[in-house]
Amino acid sequence: MKMLSLLIPAFTAAVAFAQPPVNELKTFLNLTDAQVTSIQQSNRSSMQANRELAEKMRANRQNMKALLDQGNPDATAVGRLVLEGQAYAKQIAESRAKSRETALTFLSAEQKTKLKTLEEAMQLREEIGAAQRLNLISGPAAGPGGPGAMGMRGRMGPGGRMGAGRPGPHGR
Numbered sequence: 001m002k003m004l005s006l007l008i009p010a011f012t013a014a015v016a017f018a019q020p021p022v023n024e025l026k027t028f029l030n031l032t033d034a035q036v037t038s039i040q041q042s043n044r045s046s047m048q049a050n051r052e053l054a055e056k057m058r059a060n061r062q063n064m065k066a067l068l069d070q071g072n073p074d075a076t077a078v079g080r081l082v083l084e085g086q087a088y089a090k091q092i093a094e095s096r097a098k099s100r101e102t103a104l105t106f107l108s109a110e111q112k113t114k115l116k117t118l119e120e121a122m123q124l125r126e127e128i129g130a131a132q133r134l135n136l137i138s139g140p141a142a143g144p145g146g147p148g149a150m151g152m153r154g155r156m157g158p159g160g161r162m163g164a165g166r167p168g169p170h171g172r
Contacts, residue, residue, distance in 0.1 A: 022036055028114060028118075029107070029111045029114050029115065030110075030111065030114075031107075031111065035106050035107070038106045039103045039106050042099065042102050042103055042106070043099060043103060046095060046096070046098075046099035046102070049095060050092055050095050050096070053088055053091055053092050053095070054092065056088055057085060057088040057089065057092070060081055060084050060085045060088060061085065063081055064078065064081040064082070064085065067081065
């Protein structure tokens with residue numbers, strides 16, 4: 001029983017982390033719980049539909065790699081695999097666009113207008129980062145998603161280690 005009482009909070013936390021954080025977006029767009037649920041269900045359906053295409057694309061890449069690793073690969077076969085891979089990529093892109101269009105149908109006209117603000121701000125990410133690095137504007141407040149603790153982000157280097165590839169305070 002003790003083990004069960006330890007597993008339930010861990011499972012609850014795992015489920016919570018699996019859901020994308022939407023509270024700030026809900027507030028900004030004034031989304032209802034029903035809208036969020038509908039959008040999430042629509043996105044899950046789209047992802048499941050794309051899994052088969054993604055698997056075909058992965059197999060296609062493996063086949064192409066195996067063919068290219070041969071001493072004298074057949075150019076026609078390689079070309080066929082390249083075209084198949086491009087077709088899969090196009091189908092996935094079209095499916096994602098359709099999924100986005102479907103998700104947008106759950107929003108009101110006012111919410112779509114507010115969403116445009118986010119799209120415009122997204123175009124300024126690099127400029128915002130540069131202004132922060134020059135200390136012209138401040139970064140996000142400390143807390144979830146901000147600097148420190150869980151919001152801390154570091155530079156990933158070789159081997160996927162934080163801070164790898166640049167010397168630390170101890171010369172490593």
